Amino acid sequence: xxVRLIDVARAAKVSRSTASNVFSNPDxxxxxxxxxxxxxxxxxxxxxxxxxxxxxxAGKLNLIGVVMPGQWGVAETLRSQVFVQFLQGVAEACDxxxxxxxxxxxxxxxxxxxxxxxxxxxxxxxxxxxxxxTARQRRLPYVVVDFDAxxxxxxxxxxxxAGMKLAVQHLLALGHRRFGMISFLRGAGTxxxxxxxxxxxxxxxxxxxxxxxxxxxxxxxxxxxxxIDDVPVLHAEPWDQNAAPLLLDAAPExxxxxxxxxxQAIAVMKEAQRRGIKVPDDLSVVGFNDIPEAAIxxxxxxxxxxxxxxxxxxxxxxxFANGTxxxxxxxxxxxxxxxxxxxxx
Amino acid sequence: xxVRLIDVARAAKVSRSTASNVFSNPDxxxxxxxxxxxxxxxxxxxxxxxxxxxxxxAGKLNLIGVVMPGQWGVAETLRSQVFVQFLQGVAEACDxxxxxxxxxxxxxxxxxxxxxxxxxxxxxxxxxxxxxxTARQRRLPYVVVDFDAxxxxxxxxxxxxAGMKLAVQHLLALGHRRFGMISFLRGAGTxxxxxxxxxxxxxxxxxxxxxxxxxxxxxxxxxxxxxIDDVPVLHAEPWDQNAAPLLLDAAPExxxxxxxxxxQAIAVMKEAQRRGIKVPDDLSVVGFNDIPEAAIxxxxxxxxxxxxxxxxxxxxxxxFANGTxxxxxxxxxxxxxxxxxxxxx
DNA sequence: GAATTTTTTTGGATCGATCCAATTTTTGCT
DNA sequence: AGCAAAAATTGGATCGATCCAAAAAAATTC
Numbered sequence: 181x182x183v184r185l186i187d188v189a190r191a192a193k194v195s196r197s198t199a200s201n202v203f204s205n206p207d208x209x210x211x212x213x214x215x216x217x218x219x220x221x222x223x224x225x226x227x228x229x230x231x232x233x234x235x236x237x238a239g240k241l242n243l244i245g246v247v248m249p250g251q252w253g254v255a256e257t258l259r260s261q262v263f264v265q266f267l268q269g270v271a272e273a274c275d276x277x278x279x280x281x282x283x284x285x286x287x288x289x290x291x292x293x294x295x296x297x298x299x300x301x302x303x304x305x306x307x308x309x310x311x312x313x314t315a316r317q318r319r320l321p322y323v324v325v326d327f328d329a330x331x332x333x334x335x336x337x338x339x340x341x342a343g344m345k346l347a348v349q350h351l352l353a354l355g356h357r358r359f360g361m362i363s364f365l366r367g368a369g370t371x372x373x374x375x376x377x378x379x380x381x382x383x384x385x386x387x388x389x390x391x392x393x394x395x396x397x398x399x400x401x402x403x404x405x406x407x408i409d410d411v412p413v414l415h416a417e418p419w420d421q422n423a424a425p426l427l428l429d430a431a432p433e434x435x436x437x438x439x440x441x442x443x444q445a446i447a448v449m450k451e452a453q454r455r456g457i458k459v460p461d462d463l464s465v466v467g468f469n470d471i472p473e474a475a476i477x478x479x480x481x482x483x484x485x486x487x488x489x490x491x492x493x494x495x496x497x498x499x500f501a502n503g504t505x506x507x508x509x510x511x512x513x514x515x516x517x518x519x520x521x522x523x524x525x
Numbered sequence: 526x527x528v529r530l531i532d533v534a535r536a537a538k539v540s541r542s543t544a545s546n547v548f549s550n551p552d553x554x555x556x557x558x559x560x561x562x563x564x565x566x567x568x569x570x571x572x573x574x575x576x577x578x579x580x581x582x583a584g585k586l587n588l589i590g591v592v593m594p595g596q597w598g599v600a601e602t603l604r605s606q607v608f609v610q611f612l613q614g615v616a617e618a619c620d621x622x623x624x625x626x627x628x629x630x631x632x633x634x635x636x637x638x639x640x641x642x643x644x645x646x647x648x649x650x651x652x653x654x655x656x657x658x659t660a661r662q663r664r665l666p667y668v669v670v671d672f673d674a675x676x677x678x679x680x681x682x683x684x685x686x687a688g689m690k691l692a693v694q695h696l697l698a699l700g701h702r703r704f705g706m707i708s709f710l711r712g713a714g715t716x717x718x719x720x721x722x723x724x725x726x727x728x729x730x731x732x733x734x735x736x737x738x739x740x741x742x743x744x745x746x747x748x749x750x751x752x753i754d755d756v757p758v759l760h761a762e763p764w765d766q767n768a769a770p771l772l773l774d775a776a777p778e779x780x781x782x783x784x785x786x787x788x789q790a791i792a793v794m795k796e797a798q799r800r801g802i803k804v805p806d807d808l809s810v811v812g813f814n815d816i817p818e819a820a821i822x823x824x825x826x827x828x829x830x831x832x833x834x835x836x837x838x839x840x841x842x843x844x845f846a847n848g849t850x851x852x853x854x855x856x857x858x859x860x861x862x863x864x865x866x867x868x869x870x
Numbered sequence: 871g872a873a874t875t876t877t878t879t880t881g882g883a884t885c886g887a888t889c890c891a892a893t894t895t896t897t898g899c900t
Numbered sequence: 901a902g903c904a905a906a907a908a909t910t911g912g913a914t915c916g917a918t919c920c921a922a923a924a925a926a927a928t929t930c
Binding site: 539541558 | 878880885
Binding site: 182225227228229231232233234235236239241242243253254255258259261264267268269271272274275278279280281282283284285290291294295296297317318319446450472473476477478 | 527570572573574576577578579580581584586587588598599600603604606609612613614616617619620623624625626627628629630635636639640641642662663664791795817818821822823
C-alpha cells in the first residue's frame with residue numbers, strides 16, 4: 181500500500197543506500213542511476229523519504245513546542261492578543277532558524293510536554309515549578325517566560341513590578357490619590373471585588389507576573405504614603421465583559437484606575453463613558469500591555485509596552501542556542517497616550 | 526549519554542519487551558518486575574519512551590499542520606486576527622481529538638508541506654492549485670479553506686460573494702449610490718488607487734476569496750443599475766496605515782464605503798473622523814469579517830460575520846474524519862451596527 | 871505429582887530511512 | 901594492457917521503540 185524507499189530501490193534495481201542518496205545526496209550518484217531511481221519513484225508514486233523514518237536517525241526535528249497555560253486550553257490562550265504577539269516573535273525566530281512551532285496544551289493526558297515530538301519547549305505561562313519537571317526529565321532545552329524558576333533555567337522575564345510601578349507613579353505624578361485597581365483572578369471564576377483584607381494575599385492573584393504587578397503597585401503607593409488596602413480591587417479575567425461596572429460601583433470616588441490588562445482598562449473606559457464619566461477628565465485609566473485596540477480606542481489608552489514579540493524571539497533563540505543558561509529581563513516602557521490627565525483639584 | 530529503553534531493560538535484567546510493557550501496558554507485567562523496571566528507570570534517569578521511536582511504529586502522530594500563506598510568513602499571518610480566530614477553531618477541534626497543531630510556512634526549502642511530520646494539512650489560504658500538489662503526493666488528508674479546488678478536495682469555504690452582496694445591498698437599501706471600495710492587493714506592495722479599467726481584472730485582486738468579494742460587489746451594484754467601474758477602488762494590505770487617506774482623496778463624493786477587510790474599514794472611519802466627516806451621518810462604512818475592534822470602535826462597525834472559529838473546527842474535523850471528501854460552505858451574516866445609516870437626500 | 875490451562879516473559883522481526891566501512895566499478899596514467 | 905587512484909555502489913548496523921508468536925513460568929485441575 182504505502183510505497184517505501186526500499187520498494188523504489190528494488191524497482192530501480194539498486195541498493196537502498198543508492199536510492200536514499202538519490203533523494204538526499206544526489207551528487208553522490210551517477211546520473212544514469214539517478215534518473216532510473218527517479219523514474220521508478222514516479223512510477224510507483226513515491227512521495228519522497230518519509231520524515232518519520234528520517235527523524236529517528238537524524239534526531240533533530242526542527243520543531244519547538246510552545247506550551248500553553250494548563251488551566252486554559254490552546255484555543256482559549258489564542259484569545260489573548262498579547263500571547264499571539266508573543267507567538268509572532270517565536271515564529272520570526274523559527275523562520276530564521278528554519279524551524280516550526282507547535283502549540284502544546286499542558287493538560288495531563290494530552291500529548292503534551294511529556295511526549296510531544298519537539299526539540300525544546302517554551303513555557304508561555306506557568307504557575308508552578310513542578311510544571312517544568314517533565315521537560316527537565318526529557319532532557320530537552322526549555323525556556324520559561326515571565327516566571328522566575330531559578331538560575332538554572334532559561335528565562336525571559338518582563339519586569340512587571342517595575343512596569344506597574346511606572347504606571348502608578350505616572351498617575352501619582354498627575355496628582356491622583358484615589359484609585360481603583362483591576363487584577364487577575366487565580367484560576368477561572370467570575371469577576372468580583374476583593375475585600376481589603378485580601379488585597380495583599382498573593383494566593384488569590386493570577387500568576388507570578390501578576391503578583392509582581394501587585395508588588396509594583398503596592399510599592400509605588402507606599403512610596404507616596406498610600407496603602408493598597410485602601411484601594412478597591414477587582415479580580416477579573418481580561419475578557420470578562422461584566423467586570424468593569426463592578427469596579428466603578430465599588431470605587432465611585434476614584435479619579436484613576438490602573439489595570440493588570442489592557443482589555444479591562446479599555447472596558448472600564450467604555451463603561452465610564454457610558455455612565456457619563458469623562459476619560460481622562462474625570463477618570464484616568466492605565467492599562468498593562470499594548471494591544472492594537474489600545475492605540476485606536478477613544479481616547480487612546482495609556483499603557484505599558486512589554487515587548488511581547490521581542491520576548492518571543494528571545495525565547496526561541498535560547499532554544500536554538502541550547503548552550504549555557506540564559507536569562508533576559510525585559511524592561512517595560514510607559515506609553516503615555518490619551519487616557520490619563522491631571523487630577524482635578 | 527542518552528538513556529534508552531534497552532538500557533533500562535538491561536539494568537532491570539528483563540527483556541526490552543517487558544520494559545516496554547511497563548510503560549505502555551503495565552497491566553501485562555507482574556508487579557514485582559514492574560517495580561524493578563521503574564526503579565531502574567528512575568536510577569538511570571530514563572524519561573519514558575522516546576516519541577521518536579514510538580512514532581515510527583505507530584504511524585500516527587496526532588498532529589495537524591496548518592499551512593500559512595506562502596507570501597506571508599507564519600509571523601505575518603499571526604497578525605491577522607481573523608486567521609487567529611480560525612486557529613482557535615482548529616485548536617478546539619484538536620483539543621477534543623487529543624491532537625496538536627503545528628504552524629507550517631509554505632516557503633519552498635523550509636520544512637513545510639513536503640516534509641513536515643503531520644497526519645494532515647489544513648491550507649489556510651492558498652492562491653494556486655499547485656500548492657496542493659505536495660500534500661497530494663504525500664497521500665495525507667488535507668483541507669483547503671476558502672478556495673475551490675474541485676470536488677475531490679476537502680474544503681471549507683465561506684460564501685464571500687454572497688457576503689459582499691449582502692453588504693452592498695445593505696448600503697443600496699439605505700439609499701447610497703456613490704461608493705468607494707477597499708480591496709486587497711495581490712502579493713505585497715504599497716497601497717494604491719486602481720484605475721477604472723482594471724477594476725474587474727481579477728489578476729490584480731488578492732486571493733480567490735477576495736475575487737469572490739469583488740464578484741459579489743459587482744453583482745449587487747449591477748442589480749441596482751450601477752457599475753463597479755464608476756467606483757473608486759483602493760488596493761491595500763489590511764494593516765497598511767497609509768491607505769485610508771488615499772481612498773478618501775480619490776472618492777470625495779462617496780457616501781458609503783465597503784471594504785474587503787474590517788481593519789481598513791476601521792481605518793477609513795478614523796481617517797474620515799479626523800477630516801471632520803461624520804460616520805455614519807456623512808459616510809457609511811461596511812467591513813468584512815468581525816474582529817473585536819469592530820464591536821468597540823466608535824461607531825461600532827457594520828460588518829460581516831464569517832464564522833472563522835466554526836470554519837477552523839470544521840476543517841480540523843475533516844482531517845480527523847479522514848473519510849469521504851467533504852465540502853462545507855459557510856454563509857456570512859451581516860452584522861448591522863453603527864457605522865451605516867441612510868444616505869442624506 | 872502429572873497434566874492442563876492460564877499468565878508472564880522473551881527474542882526476533884518491523885516501522886522507514888541514513889550512515890559508514892568495505893567492495894566494486896570506473897577513470898586516469900604510463 | 902596493466903596498475904593505481906578515484907568514484908560509485910553496496911550490505912550490514914543503527915536510530916528507539918512496539919508487536920507478535922513462541923517459550924517459559926505459574927496457577928489450576930484431577
